[in-house]
Amino acid sequence: MNFEPLEASSSLEITPPYFLWATNSSLHKNHIHALKALEIYYGQHKGKLDVLVTGDYVTMFDPSSILPSAFDVPHVREVRKILTDNPEVARRVRFRHLSDSEYADALSSAKFLWHTVLYDNGAYAALEAAYLNVPALSARYPAMEFMDRNFSLNLTYFDPTDVQAMAKSLLWMQENHLSINLPSRELMQNYGWKANAATLYQAVMELL
Numbered sequence: 318m319n320f321e322p323l324e325a326s327s328s329l330e331i332t333p334p335y336f337l338w339a340t341n342s343s344l345h346k347n348h349i350h351a352l353k354a355l356e357i358y359y360g361q362h363k364g365k366l367d368v369l370v371t372g373d374y375v376t377m378f379d380p381s382s383i384l385p386s387a388f389d390v391p392h393v394r395e396v397r398k399i400l401t402d403n404p405e406v407a408r409r410v411r412f413r414h415l416s417d418s419e420y421a422d423a424l425s426s427a428k429f430l431w432h433t434v435l436y437d438n439g440a441y442a443a444l445e446a447a448y449l450n451v452p453a454l455s456a457r458y459p460a461m462e463f464m465d466r467n468f469s470l471n472l473t474y475f476d477p478t479d480v481q482a483m484a485k486s487l488l489w490m491q492e493n494h495l496s497i498n499l500p501s502r503e504l505m506q507n508y509g510w511k512a513n514a515a516t517l518y519q520a521v522m523e524l525l
Contacts, residue, residue, distance in 0.1 A: 320448050320509050323425075327418035331411070335367040336454075336490070337427035339442045340434075342374040344392050347456070347477050351433040352399045354483035355406050362488045366428055367409045371420060379412045425449045429494045431487070432456060435477050439464045443472065448505040452497040454490045468508060469500045 340346045358364040370378070377388045380397040400407040415423055424430065430446040432455040439460035443453040447470050455461050456477035465472045475486035506512060 320445070320506065323421045323445055323448055327416065327422050329415070329419040329422045331369060331413075331423060331426065332367075333426060334365065334428055335369045335411070335426075336429045336431055336487075337424055337451075338368050338370045338431040338433065339372050339424075339440075340370060340375060341372040342377065342388060342393070345435050345437065347433045347435050348378065348396045349392060349399070350477060350480050350483065351431075352396055352406065353480040354487065355410065356399070356403055357480060357484035358487045359406055359409055362484060364409075364487060364491060366487075366491050367411060368431070369423055369427065370410060370412045371415045371423065376412045376414055380407070382412075421449070424451055427451055429454050429490050432461070433477060433483075434458075436460070443470055444468055444505065444508065447499050448502065450499055450502070452490070452494050452499060454486055469504065471498055471500075473497065 338351070340348065355364075355368065374388065376382055377384055377393060378396045378400070380401045384393065384397070400410065413419075413423075424446060428451075430442060430451055430453040432440050432443060432453060434440070434456055436458050437460060440455070443455060443461070443464060446453045447468070453470065453472050455465075455472045455474055457474035458477075461472065461474075464470065473486065473490060476482045
């Protein structure tokens with residue numbers, strides 16, 4: 318794990334308060350359920366936090382942007398329709414492409430990280446958040462549970478197929494993010510490449 322990019326600073330200006338949704342354009346990132354959960358969070362629960370959405374190609378979800386033909390696919394069109402049909406949600410959702418230093422600044426200023434996927438091999442963004450003392454709200458699935466146990470991330474979980482539960486978890490994090498105990502910076506540095514380079518080098522040399 319390389320934490321060095323998180324030490325960089327930028328001139329990024331984003332008005333708080335907000336939480337950060339790190340995602341990309343892939344279908345398994347669960348955008349439609351996430352947007353429906355945001356509708357409930359802002360509508361029924363009167364949510365107080367904006368959401369900053371960042372990652373590869375996320376700006377194509379913004380209905381005010383031109384949709385390239387390569388991304389004119391059903392789940393992208395549905396996300397854009399949800400935002401078009403609900404101006405209040407659209408007003409609270411900000412899509413930004415960020416450089417590494419801007420991402421570090423945005424994450425460090427966020428109230429929490431939101432990880433909405435249905436499945437993958439785990440999100441190292443949760444480790445980056447913990448390194449910056451930012452808690453993470455994550456979909457519950459085996460890879461994230463494995464990372465949680467092995468890196469002591471103290472994740473807060475939700476069911477990514479239940480939009481009501483997702484909305485309630487957002488509200489809970491809004492009110493309780495400061496009370497979540499996170500691993501120390503010193504502990505997180507133990508997972509960085511510098512702390513493990515010699516061990517990895519030795520393991521590779523033994524195979525040669």
